[in-house]
Amino acid sequence: MFESLQKRTVIVTGASRGIGLGIAKRYGQAGLNVLVVSRSLSDAEQVARDIGPHASGFAADVSQEDACLAMVQAAVERYGSVDVLAANAGIFPSARLGDMSVEDFDHVINTNLRSTFLSTKAVLPVMKANGFGRIVLTSSITGPITGYPGWSHYAASKAGQLGFMRTAAIELAAHGITINAVMPGNILTEGLAGMGEQYQAEMAASIPLRRLGSVEDIANAVLFFSTREAGFITGQTLVIDGGQVLPESSAALG
Template sequence: MSMRVAVVTGAARGIGLAVAQRLASVGMKVVMADLRDAAQAASMVNRDLCAGVDADVSDEASVQQLVAGVVARYGRLDVLVNNAGISPKHGGRKARVEDTALPEWQSVLDINLTGTFLMCRAALPHMRAAGWGRIVNLSSQAGRSRSAVTGAHYAASKAGILGFSRILAEEVGGDGITVNCVAPGRIATAMAAAVPETVNQEIAARIPLARLGTAAEVADAVSFLVSEQAAYLTGVTLDVNGGYFMA
């Protein structure tokens, strides 16, 4: 079997970077896409297996160019991990609904939710032609339950990803493509560090495992879902949150 080719969005830092590292460690060629710094991040992960591409997942033309470039270079696209996302803060705190400006609301949905849709839509013809594909969409605990630290736009976008993924899983299962979600809880990344440290300490105290998660632990869940061991899983959401939320 030829080497699998994966695209990971939002891959220059945080969870996306950890996912790219994990997939490269199991021998996949990984295209790391981000708004900026993608090439630098790829060179630090694995110069032989990783390539960085600057791309805007909220822009249809940019997405089409990204996917076309991957297929032109490697001849295939097997795995898609939609991780790109933003969660704006103001002075370290979320904006309440009545204080949220429409451009900010739209930007979050454009990147988090519409970006996931655009990437999936562009990748699917290539996966369908191959009769095999793995899509993992990064949702969030905020899309599964109430969140005191993320804005309504972020929660709405992440809940939307869950609904979108279930519909897509049903549509493409017969083509050999699985679609699943990973819903991280509080993970020690730059995004989590955008709030006061006391907030993260208070959250950690309420987590049964008594700590924040790591990006590598989320990457392990993603790696499982794109593996052959997960061949009979589709439409599933894996909660990686230390027990803070239990479905």
């Protein structure tokens, strides 16, 4: 699809399940070397085996700076460079404001937002030295555009990613590094499946395309942002939600 991706190296965080798993596999299909990063080494290695010999697993808690630095070092040692970072690690536990503890809030912010900062910072020396880099964040429509009860900490982290991205895009542009974000709507993953069939049906009914998104829908957009062909795009977002945010009300869907 994009020849400029051949033999490049990507780090995918949160890559053992859900959207991250789909992203890692899509990069593998496109011919990149893939460092599959998860908190669980066994899970990361299983995904790498599924992708093929040009992938390998690495265990890291990307909310910790030392882990992010080790992750980048591993990619350089195994593949010679880091060209792309897909900062996908994230969690979305539910807690209403009255029940949410400080620890609950900090855990989500650290996992979703702090990890974006730390993983981005960790890849910069290699990307700057190469004069090339692509950073793609997995944000969400929840927070930047919509809200959902129980997810105020998640929403804050996802909106925060976009604020981080816009200033980072200005700082990194002179080094040939772009940073963009995808904003998924309701995507059929293990997490969404766990919310039950009724929730899935209600969400699908609210989407003009009348279906939930797939991980491949997100992975293809992430792949595009990673290409040399997308080199004049930075600091931008792409909403991938089947049109979910468009109707004024359910009446607009007929």
